[in-house]
Amino acid sequence: MAEARATEGDKRERILQAAIRVFAKKGFYATKVSEIAKAASVADGTIYLYFQNKEAILVSVFDDRMKALLALLERISSSQRTSEEKVQRIMELQLGLLEEERDLAEVVTVNLRQSSTFLKQYAAPLFRRYLELMADVVAAGQRDGSFRKDLNPRVVARSLFGGLDGIALTWALGAEPPEEPSPVLLRKAASQFSALFLAGLRAGAELGAEAK
Amino acid sequence: MAEARATEGDKRERILQAAIRVFAKKGFYATKVSEIAKAASVADGTIYLYFQNKEAILVSVFDDRMKALLALLERISSSQRTSEEKVQRIMELQLGLLEEERDLAEVVTVNLRQSSTFLKQYAAPLFRRYLELMADVVAAGQRDGSFRKDLNPRVVARSLFGGLDGIALTWALGAEPPEEPSPVLLRKAASQFSALFLAGLRAGAELGAEAK
DNA sequence: TCGCCGAATGAATCGCGATTCAGTCACCCC
DNA sequence: GGGGTGACTGAATCGCGATTCATTCGGCGA
Numbered sequence: 001m002a003e004a005r006a007t008e009g010d011k012r013e014r015i016l017q018a019a020i021r022v023f024a025k026k027g028f029y030a031t032k033v034s035e036i037a038k039a040a041s042v043a044d045g046t047i048y049l050y051f052q053n054k055e056a057i058l059v060s061v062f063d064d065r066m067k068a069l070l071a072l073l074e075r076i077s078s079s080q081r082t083s084e085e086k087v088q089r090i091m092e093l094q095l096g097l098l099e100e101e102r103d104l105a106e107v108v109t110v111n112l113r114q115s116s117t118f119l120k121q122y123a124a125p126l127f128r129r130y131l132e133l134m135a136d137v138v139a140a141g142q143r144d145g146s147f148r149k150d151l152n153p154r155v156v157a158r159s160l161f162g163g164l165d166g167i168a169l170t171w172a173l174g175a176e177p178p179e180e181p182s183p184v185l186l187r188k189a190a191s192q193f194s195a196l197f198l199a200g201l202r203a204g205a206e207l208g209a210e211a212k
Numbered sequence: 213m214a215e216a217r218a219t220e221g222d223k224r225e226r227i228l229q230a231a232i233r234v235f236a237k238k239g240f241y242a243t244k245v246s247e248i249a250k251a252a253s254v255a256d257g258t259i260y261l262y263f264q265n266k267e268a269i270l271v272s273v274f275d276d277r278m279k280a281l282l283a284l285l286e287r288i289s290s291s292q293r294t295s296e297e298k299v300q301r302i303m304e305l306q307l308g309l310l311e312e313e314r315d316l317a318e319v320v321t322v323n324l325r326q327s328s329t330f331l332k333q334y335a336a337p338l339f340r341r342y343l344e345l346m347a348d349v350v351a352a353g354q355r356d357g358s359f360r361k362d363l364n365p366r367v368v369a370r371s372l373f374g375g376l377d378g379i380a381l382t383w384a385l386g387a388e389p390p391e392e393p394s395p396v397l398l399r400k401a402a403s404q405f406s407a408l409f410l411a412g413l414r415a416g417a418e419l420g421a422e423a424k
Numbered sequence: 425t426c427g428c429c430g431a432a433t434g435a436a437t438c439g440c441g442a443t444t445c446a447g448t449c450a451c452c453c454c
Numbered sequence: 455g456g457g458g459t460g461a462c463t464g465a466a467t468c469g470c471g472a473t474t475c476a477t478t479c480g481g482c483g484a
Contacts, residue, residue, distance in 0.1 A: 011461095029241035033442060034464095043463040048443070131382065148411075155379070155404045162378015163371040170343065170370045192367045199360075200412025223432095245472060246434095255433040260473070 012050045014040045016064065019057045024103035027110070028058055058107075059122055065104055066126045069097065073133045083141030084198060090134060091164060091197075095190045098168045099183050106172065109165060131157045138201075148206045160197060167193055224262045227252045228276065231269045236315035239322070240270055270319075271334060277316055278338045281309065285345045295353030296410060302346060303376060303409075307402045310380045311395050318384065321377060343369045350413075360418045372409060379405055 018040035022031045033054055037044045051057045076089045098105040134157035141147035167189050199205065230252035234243045245266055249256045263269045288301045310317045346369035353359035379401050411417065 032440090037464095044442090045444075045464065046462055049461075054442070128382075151404050151408055152401075155401045156408060158379045158382045158401070159375040159405050159408060160378075162381065163375040166370045166372075166374015166377055167367070169374065189364075189367045189370070192363050193371050195418070196363055196368060196371060196412040197408075198412070199417035200408040200410070205411040205417070206407075244470090249434095256472090257434065257474075258432055261431075266472070 011040075011042065011046070015042060015047055015050055015057070016060060018042075020061055020101075020103050020107055023058065023061070024106040028107075061104070061107060062123055062126060066108065066123075066130070069093075070126070070129060070133065073130065077133055077137050083137065083144055083146040084202075086137045087141070087160070087198065087201075088194060090137065090160070091190060091194055094161075094164045095168065095186060098171075099186055102172065105168065109169075131161060134160060141201075145203055147201050148203050150206050151201070156201065163193055163197060164190075223252075223254065223258070227254060227259055227262055227269070228272060230254075232273055232313075232315050232319055235270065235273070236318040240319075273316070273319060274335055274338065278320065278335075278342075281305075282338070282341060282345070285342065289345055289349050295349065295356055295358040296414075298349045299353070299372070299410065299413070300406060302349065302372070303402060303406055306373075306376045307380065307398060310383075311398055314384065317380065321380075343373060346372060353413075357415055359413050360415050362418050363413070368413065375405055375409060376402075 015036065019031075019036045022036050022039050025031075026035075033047060034044050036057070037047055040047075047057070051060065072093055073090065076086055076093065079086065079089075081089070131154065135153040138147060138153040138156045138160075142149045142153065167186075171186050171189065227248065231243075231248045234248050234251050237243075238247075245259060246256050248269070249259055252259075259269070263272065284305055285302065288298055288305065291298065291301075293301070343366065347365040350359060350365040350368045350372075354361045354365065379398075383398050383401065
């Protein structure tokens, strides 16, 4: 058969997908390897053919996905758009990721904090890189005169990231488990955040501010 | 002796303090009850005289501290200050908490996400209340004309919380483990965030914004 | 001084799951 | 068709800690 053989070379991928799902639902420590196995329709032992151990699964999730995300960010950063448009794009990228792959996003952000030293050591650099790319876009906007110049681009990037993350967090937390969070609400929140953030960032906003 | 008897009625308190410290350093799941006991200079079994089990310790941390934090927020909210000043205060409160009790803050925010269902169920309401109080302040500012009226106060509150949280996160993550994060950097970041956020929020900012 | 009581101790227990590994199975080459 | 190969399986192992509980300890009233 052409596809009943879901067993192709995608077994590793199946395991990763399953892991994302389960980690998101129960958290890293609370999920049993056997649960991931069940979710992936694979035997417990099979997992160890593809991953060193439980933690390695988590690391792979970061690695595979974060790198893809970073690539997208780089694309945006080096595109031909306006600085302001780029920032918009970044917002859409981060929130869009959430909407489509909420589980993944949850795993990535939650575990970035959870941090079992090793993991922290591993994830932090990727995260920093993400922030740096954001900061670059902001800095470019300051150079071309779109954005006020009295703010440190890195701080702006952190605020941007954090704000988006906060919206996402409360969005995910907001709906009681039975019901799914509504994408509509997320979009609405996103557009308001965008209005708030860009208004604060736009050149000219420094008037009257205690920018120190 | 007057104080060698650290064994007073504060044993429970000692355990909580120790737990905050250890949870922050290693995360809830990775810390052994025996480690908390050691950190509190107490026998393993003693912990069970004061807490049902390991999870109950975490819940107590939330309960005791979050309630205190909420009380402070309420005080600010009902104070006589300008809306803008209130927002400033809130920022200071949240970041100040971080600076003074970084461990506690880490435990609270990290575990809010970590969430083992029960915990999520328990913590989420407190967190929502925190956001609601913030939103009230914003709404009041809109009513008195200090803030632009085209943004949903709850969304603004989330952005505010998230932005602060993001700054704190990267601040804590930024310094390599050996060195302590510098309070100076945090303050600087905070003042910039404040400038950015308030500029975006101020009445009049809606000009030219795609606030939809 | 003596016996009692509750608080505190920490060594032993016990269950839970991550990991292992002895087989099984499907497929392919000779 | 027969045997070899390697992916896959899942039951058994094994270590780790949360929790328990028999025992100790310190103070206090008689």
